[in-house]
Amino acid sequence: MEEKDIAEIKPIRPPKQLFNDIKGRIKAEKKAIFRKRVAVFGALASFSIGGFSFIFYLFTQSIFQSEFGYFLRLLVNDPADAFANWRDFSLSLVESFPLEQALISLVFLFVIVESFIFLKNSRRLYSPEFNESRV
Amino acid sequence: MKNLTESKNLKIIAGIILSLIIMILAFSFGVFVGYHRARFSYSWKENYDRNFGSMMPFGPITGDGPFGFIRGKFINAHGVVGKVESINGNALAIKDKDNNDKIIIASSTTVISDASGTLQLQDIKVNNQIIAIGTPNNQGQIEARLIRVNSN
Numbered sequence: 001m002e003e004k005d006i007a008e009i010k011p012i013r014p015p016k017q018l019f020n021d022i023k024g025r026i027k028a029e030k031k032a033i034f035r036k037r038v039a040v041f042g043a044l045a046s047f048s049i050g051g052f053s054f055i056f057y058l059f060t061q062s063i064f065q066s067e068f069g070y071f072l073r074l075l076v077n078d079p080a081d082a083f084a085n086w087r088d089f090s091l092s093l094v095e096s097f098p099l100e101q102a103l104i105s106l107v108f109l110f111v112i113v114e115s116f117i118f119l120k121n122s123r124r125l126y127s128p129e130f131n132e133s134r135v
Numbered sequence: 136m137k138n139l140t141e142s143k144n145l146k147i148i149a150g151i152i153l154s155l156i157i158m159i160l161a162f163s164f165g166v167f168v169g170y171h172r173a174r175f176s177y178s179w180k181e182n183y184d185r186n187f188g189s190m191m192p193f194g195p196i197t198g199d200g201p202f203g204f205i206r207g208k209f210i211n212a213h214g215v216v217g218k219v220e221s222i223n224g225n226a227l228a229i230k231d232k233d234n235n236d237k238i239i240i241a242s243s244t245t246v247i248s249d250a251s252g253t254l255q256l257q258d259i260k261v262n263n264q265i266i267a268i269g270t271p272n273n274q275g276q277i278e279a280r281l282i283r284v285n286s287n
Contacts, residue, residue: 067216067231067232070216070266071216071266071268073266074268077248077250078246078248078283081246081280082281084280085268085281088213088214088268088269088280089213089214089268089281091212091214092213092214092268095168095213095214096211096214
């Protein structure tokens with residue numbers, strides 16, 4: 001092509017509505033993503049809160065009804081003797097601690113915390129900093 | 136020096152080292168406790184017929200229930216909470232909350248008490264609920280340091 005031909009090419013201008021259409025489409029996508037994230041949060045939080053409540057109830061029951069609760073009461077009833085035999089006393093506490101319920105409670109608690117962090121990150125979709133960097 | 140102490144990489148390395156130290160300590164502690172439980176459970180099984188005069192009942196010792204698979208089949212070695220089944224001199228046969236039979240040996244240094252105060256060994260009766268802590272021996276018995284008798 002010659003320079004004269006290149007100069008005669010008119011610049012292509014986008015349609016006037018294109019920018020608004022793009023903005024609208026981005027907004028719709030963000031709404032859809034946000035709704036999905038809220039749904040995921042709802043499912044995660046419901047499951048983890050329900051599970052945590054149940055397991056924590058079992059855990060507290062285990063504390064009071066298992067050998068661990070009885071050994072712990074020795075601290076109130078015979079504190080001097082319990083401390084005098086601190087090694088055997090502490091090992092008896094450790095051996096009878098309801099470890100499984102505590103572990104599962106912590107797992108559910110972790111999922112609850114992570115689900116709220118997940119929701120908090122979802123709100124960033126509508127934060128001014130997020131929007132300005134994309135415009 | 137100030138740049139070195141504020142360095143992000145240094146903080147990450149320090150955090151990793153601290154995490155490793157905590158994990159190793161926790162693991163070592165778990166091994167220590169598990170070893171004692173396993174050793175006592177083994178000697179308890181080996182000496183069952185000698186201690187109780189009968190064969191060990193068939194079936195899982197403990198670790199039943201929905202979470203038993205995590206705890207495994209070991210019994211607690213340093214304490215017992217249960218009912219006195221029989222008394223033979225200074226040896227108390229106890230059935231604990233997991234339905235395991237254990238022998239508690241009381242000695243002259245064992246502190247025996249209840250809500251009213253200090254007791255003697257002869258004050259403990261069959262069917263008393265007791266809480267005992269002590270040291271396991273090689274015969275699958277627990278040498279009691281403290282026995283607390285609960286009022287029924």
